[in-house]
Amino acid sequence: MKIIVCIKQVPDTKGGVEFNPDGTLNRAAMLTIMNPDDKAGLEAALRLKDQYGAEVTVLTMGLPKATDVLQEALAMGADKAVLVTDRRLGGADTWATSTTIAGAIRNLEYDLIITGRQAIDGDTAQVGPQIAEHLQLPVISYAMDIKVDEAAKKVTVKRQYDDRYHVIEAKMPCLITALSELNEPRYMSVGGIFDAVKAEITTWGRDDLKDVDDSNIGLAGSPTKIAKASDKVRKGAGEKKAFDSPEESVSYIVEKLNEKHVI
């Protein structure tokens, strides 16, 4: 069985956010990590490798320094790594990102593709389902549990919804998006770290993408355009009232909640 896991290098927003003097985010100063949902997806793939001897290929699109997360994935136990990097692919929105990754995946053999549900920098949850659409695959989002029947070429997935979950059976090949709640990812092993340093990372550029039109990549190929971006203004203080009686305090709060339509 062959599994492709799509991973992304993201700034660690939990580790504190640094701002430039002009108020913009200082991305260069922020630590980067493997996106947590993607890491859970990788762990799920590695468990299938432990179980069935699957071959796990990790794939990322990003700047050349994104090799860091590929090496981490190799040290955790992934077998092969692919970096898709090219200036012509920069500035991509989710549409252009998904067409690019789909174009890279068309060069590979696979039974299963696993992505994270969403990345902590953009939080869109769009790229996984959009890759599935470009590759004409079944997609199962928000996976809480993944089981594979290799002989029957089927997966059984617990798919989370707001108030329930579905147990879903799908034919392989298919694409699954993983929740970080799926598992506790393993640490890199010492042997894995040695092997990862020696391992060769395949690097592809725009010209290596299969069946992808120029009109669908990079900034120019992105249907969505940023009109304005700003760092969020810290919320200031609102009103503070000190009434003589609890009754007045209560009617003040009820009035405000009514104004805001929250009750």
Add this chain to the structure above:
Amino acid sequence: MALEDYKGVYVFAQQVDNEISPIAFELLGKARDLAEPLKTEVTAVLIGSGIKGLADRLAEYGADKVIVVDDPELKEYRTEPYAHALSSVINEYKPEIVLVGATAIGRDLGPTVSARVATGLTADCTQLDIGDFPLNPIPGKENEQKHNQLLMTRPAFGGNTIATIACPDNRPQMATVRPGVMQKIDPIAGKKAEIIEFNPGFTANDRYVTIKEVVKAVSDTVDIMDAKILVSGGRGVGSPENFKILEELAEALGGTVSCSRAVVDAGWKPKDLQVGQTGKTVRPNLYFAIGISGAIQHVAGMEESDIIVAINKDEDAPIFDVADYGVVGDLNKIVPQLTAAIKAEKAKKAAG
């Protein structure tokens, strides 16, 4: 087809178990706002099995038209038949705007459909406006500025940045919208919409998955990260027993109790109810901070809440620096009376 020929604001009217989800009404409310400057109509797209009877309620909440896609294949949500249904509606009727709720369904359906109809999609929007793109004309290229565009605003980077996004060259302009942000209208009793039945045909293929089991949540502990209303208590509540008055307030509001780190450290409440840097980050529509001083570590976990109400006897408590509505006073007196007042208010609204 020219971009201007795409007309109308469409809303995916999510239903689950043949019950319309609240997000559908919220989207209709917003769609009415957007339709006005565009001088166009609001259409709800209702997808499911045996759901035609729900169309009138969508009319009462603002739909001028309801397109009903009713088919046995659509009984439970599955990506493929639903994506086929919605993208077929888009291809047939050519809307200029399509809004989808950013729910566990919409965040799967939205990206699939946008990729299928080859347009852009902006995720988890918290604000939608009609305006110009670029916002300001580029000198010398004034005539290239596009008008009547959907401007979609969303937080990113863990809420640290906020971006406004347009989709100027593709139609429809698509957005998923965070639940609980947009206002539904007061329903207009008896209002009717034009009902259009549409079925593009559903033929199962390898992309149709099989649902083996549906397991509805039975857990009575709501994850505080999912709660729309949180009533959070701090050390000022005084004792674990006294959290009862917060629980009663939460129940009256339809909310959930959470707490500060001091309360967890004191052993009054379990860790999974803790809000703050070492606990959970929450963004409810309404956050009550009761007897919470508002240390920076606590504030980091709740400052994105839409409305913050603080009750604290210490008028210098830092929680008042982030509260929208702060009341200096004794929580033991205010909270029980507030619970009673909210119950009375809700009873009044339900009656009339």
